[in-house]
Amino acid sequence: MARPDVFTQALRALDGGRGVAIACVIGARGSTPRHLGARMTVADDGEQWGTVGGGRIEQLVVAAAREVAGGAPPRVVHQHLVRDLAMCCGGSMTVVVTPAAGSRDAIAELAGNRTPRVLATPLDGGPLGVRAPRPGDPRPHHPVVQDGVLLERLGAAERAIVLGLGHVARHLGPLLAGVGFNVVVCDDGDTGATEAAVPWASELVESFDVAEIERRVGGFSVDDFVLIVTRDHAIDLRLLEQLIVRDELGYLGMIGSRGKVGRFRKRLEVRGLLDGEVGAARWARLRAPVGLNVGAETPEEIAVAIAAELIAVRRLGVATAAAWAPVRPADDEAP
Numbered sequence: 001m002a003r004p005d006v007f008t009q010a011l012r013a014l015d016g017g018r019g020v021a022i023a024c025v026i027g028a029r030g031s032t033p034r035h036l037g038a039r040m041t042v043a044d045d046g047e048q049w050g051t052v053g054g055g056r057i058e059q060l061v062v063a064a065a066r067e068v069a070g071g072a073p074p075r076v077v078h079q080h081l082v083r084d085l086a087m088c089c090g091g092s093m094t095v096v097v098t099p100a101a102g103s104r105d106a107i108a109e110l111a112g113n114r115t116p117r118v119l120a121t122p123l124d125g126g127p128l129g130v131r132a133p134r135p136g137d138p139r140p141h142h143p144v145v146q147d148g149v150l151l152e153r154l155g156a157a158e159r160a161i162v163l164g165l166g167h168v169a170r171h172l173g174p175l176l177a178g179v180g181f182n183v184v185v186c187d188d189g190d191t192g193a194t195e196a197a198v199p200w201a202s203e204l205v206e207s208f209d210v211a212e213i214e215r216r217v218g219g220f221s222v223d224d225f226v227l228i229v230t231r232d233h234a235i236d237l238r239l240l241e242q243l244i245v246r247d248e249l250g251y252l253g254m255i256g257s258r259g260k261v262g263r264f265r266k267r268l269e270v271r272g273l274l275d276g277e278v279g280a281a282r283w284a285r286l287r288a289p290v291g292l293n294v295g296a297e298t299p300e301e302i303a304v305a306i307a308a309e310l311i312a313v314r315r316l317g318v319a320t321a322a323a324w325a326p327v328r329p330a331d332d333e334a335p
Contacts, residue, residue: 007110009049010041010100014107019044019069020100022107022128023061024121025052026150030091032081033057037143037152041100044069052095057081061095068097074125096125103128114182116155123148140223141314158223158250158314159184162201163208163239164230165193168255171303172229174200179311181225186213191231208235210242220248225310227290228254237264244273244282251313253290253306261288287319 006022013020025038033053040050040058042065052061057079064075075097098121100107106128110117118137120129123145133153138144143152160176162169165187177183177200186205187193194206205216208230214220226249228239236254243252254261265283268274274283291305292312313319 005110005112006039006041006050007107008112010107011104011111013041013043013047014100014104019071021065021068021097022100022103023052023065023095023097024150025093026076026096026121026123026145027078027094028091030081032091032093034093036145036150037141040065042066042069053093057093057095061097065097068099068125074098076123076125096121096123098122098125098128106130110154114155116153119152119154121150121152123150158182158225159217160310161186161213161217161224161226163187163213163226163228164235165198166229166231167299168229168302168306171300172227172306173198175303175307176310177201179307181310184217187230193231208239210239220246222248222250224249225251225313226253227306228252229290229306233260236260237267240264240286241268241271241273244268244286247282251287251310251319252285253287253309255290255302255306256288258289264288 010020010022021042023040023042025034025036028035033055034051038052040048040052042048042062044066046062046066048062052058060079061077064077068075076094077097078092078094080092106119109130110119116133117130118133120131129149138151138153140153140158143150158181160181160183162173162183162185165185169185173183173185183201184203184205185198185201186207188208189195189206194204198204203216205213207213220226226243228236228243230236230239233256236256240254243249265274268283273279287309290309291302292308294301294305294308296302296305309319
């Protein structure tokens, strides 16, 4: 089970009569341990939930947060990690510390809530604001600073729609749920796989029919990560034929050897599903074999590789380690 979020912990502490502050990263330049939107809750006795990066920067933030939780006004902590704190990361961080008591209604609305919401964190430590999403709002995990507030889309997480409930899926599902994906698992149940509990899944769809799955999940979207990891190559091919033409999907991945993937490509070409520029773009979008290439062999290792790839796509927008670019300090912040 995933840990309670910082808002749930803040609400519990407030309801228990404790002083509480919420710290949030509102600025990050160069190579920093956490980035915009990283958040933690701190009680007046020093107990904390979440992290803004650890080390000396977090020690300073916790000290400031304890003061705010005890009744002091909001604080803004700005530190250059090398010059001010002798940390090796580089870059600088700005963290706003907001008293939780004045934001109780917003915190209560966010605590444990999976409904999409946009959180506005004032850069000066003013009360938090919550509203429904609007066109043009930031994507999940990509907060932005606008007009004196940090805007973040929270609530309904990206969905990982896992097609197949075999060995890999049994290890993959809990990993994805643990890092915040809303996991939907699908299997036809012919091998009895659906008889065992899947507490990490928000929904179990007993079907490999794409139309039925789409109906059950309320349609596909750009926030959907679809993974084909079934027990049977024929089922994999049938699913791939139906899904590769679904351009609205944010991500499509399939397990298998490079030989299997090559044979599937030829069959899709014969069917005309990869014709022209559109078809070429569809094939380029498919992640197969799915997962970062870390030499994984066991189901447990393959699950880790796939989960790592989904995190990379969610956070960085790229699916391969070779495409990652190191974060370098700005010229004026180089040690």
